Amino acid sequence: MRHPHRPPPRRLVHRFRRLSRQSSTSASCSGVTPLTVQTRTVLSSGTASLVGLIYAKLTARLGYAALRRIAAGTWTAALLVFAVAEHWAVLLLVPVLTGIGSGITMPTLTVLVDHAAPAEQRGTATSLQATALFGGQFASPLVFGPLIDSTSIATGALVAATGTAGILAALFRLREPDQSTDRAEPETEDRRQTPVDDSSRHDT
Template sequence: MSLPGPTTPSTSHRATLFVLLLASTLTLMAGAVIAPVVGVIRGELGVSGTAAGLILTAHGLSLAIVSPFVGWAIDRFGLRTPLAGGLLLYGVAGGAGLVTESYTALIISRFAFGIGAAAVFVGTTVALLALFQGEQRDRVAGWRSTALSLGGIIWPLIGGALGGLSWHAPFAVYLLGVPVGILTLLVIPAVPPAGRAKGGIVTLLRHQPGLLVFYAFSFFGSFLLYVLAVFLPQRLTEVAVEAPFLIALITTSTSVGGSLIGLFYAKMKARLGYVNLLRLATVAWALAFLLIGLSGQWIFLTVAAFVFGLGSGVVVPALAMMIGESAPVAKRGQAMSLSGTANFTGQFVAPLVLGPVIGATSIGTGFLIGAALSALVLLLLLVFPVMSARAPAEAAGTDKPSTDATSV
């Protein structure tokens, strides 16, 4: 199977790219869409603050748990059906909040929603790796990073606007997964399994231990991102920025930075290479957290959020490509699924780890600790070699040569 190259874009090629990028925007809006109405839900359903918080985090927990199974399904049955099925589940389970009136039913729907979100997260990344090659793959990876960041801006704003109608209304945004799932079945090429692979995830990691480094970095990046998401609004309140809309504008600076840098990702990768991109991102994260920890001016906090987004904007595509290119094609879904597990585990534990520290000291101290951790990771990246290369088929127990299912 061959997709048309960039010099001769056909209608089917453009449709495939559009659906892939649109589906990618859905992964980052999972919790942000309903965040503005969580307080209202708490009052309407009469639950505690902790129980209300679970509405935002339940999907992340189920996503982290089921991601390896989703990856196995993609490797076993091919790409299109698991991705389309995940999008449909994403839409139906996410949209269930429109009619749900009990807390128990809402939490069950959120756990189911996480399963669909896992398929979307893993499937869109595997699709990028399977359907695009070479320089075009780098360009699309950058565009996908931009799409992810734009999704983190647009969908929450729509959800916030709908929240003015009722606490149920923002859940309607998730219904977008249904038509995108149908479009996936219609326009995404049928990428068959790349061959039966011997062994499972343990075998993969035994032969490709370098993947653990990428997963650790993915965990760390998500950890920092959610420290920023949870505690930057509180830091802004400390410096007399209390208007919710202004706080929302400042915090979206992270997504703006990620959107912009994604457009330049392909050129940066070609010039600097993967490892230098990770190093630059870590520098950006350290500077951003240092500025938040030391500054008492909202303008500098806005700049810090933007700089953090610049770092994340190159890390997201770089890590995805490093993981995908380090794994044999027959186990690419499983390799990417562990990235999802690491990513959302980092999000889940971030406030649990730094929250008590901040409670015992200050928000500024918490961000300074984050800056110190970023500096430590940068030192490790400078001292120890980190490489991304295609794994030979025999190294990970595949039955077929490690070649991509499609070419551009």
């Protein structure tokens, strides 16, 4: 039995087709082409990969706290450039800056979660981290889409930049995590668990 409030399948197909045409029309009017999307993706992923190659050196020289501040700073700069830039060459800085932030943030969060969570809960903590990441990617169009429709793209970028600037300010209040205690605890536990040879005692 068909539900009285459920639209028939043909109407759903027509709705999806109409939404697809509207999306493609609005994208073409705003100057977004497949080449633009591919260029942005290549620049962002390529920059993140380059950061990953030197991540160990960056961590040894700067530390985790400084890297998190740099990541939030690059995201804020990317959003500000996106809001005010009018030339396509300047807009190329946006995927480069976001790539730097992503290339720093992902391994840093993974390492910090690994240090903070107990061994039996590291899998759960990593799963929650991935869930929060994808949840943010899903929720951001729902939040900023109506805002941009009612105002402008620049306003949406400025509001997002305000949020990342707040994160940057909060990160300046965090201290560098002390890893010396984490390394010392296993050594002390190993010393406690090391059996003492009774024969050596009798020899002495």
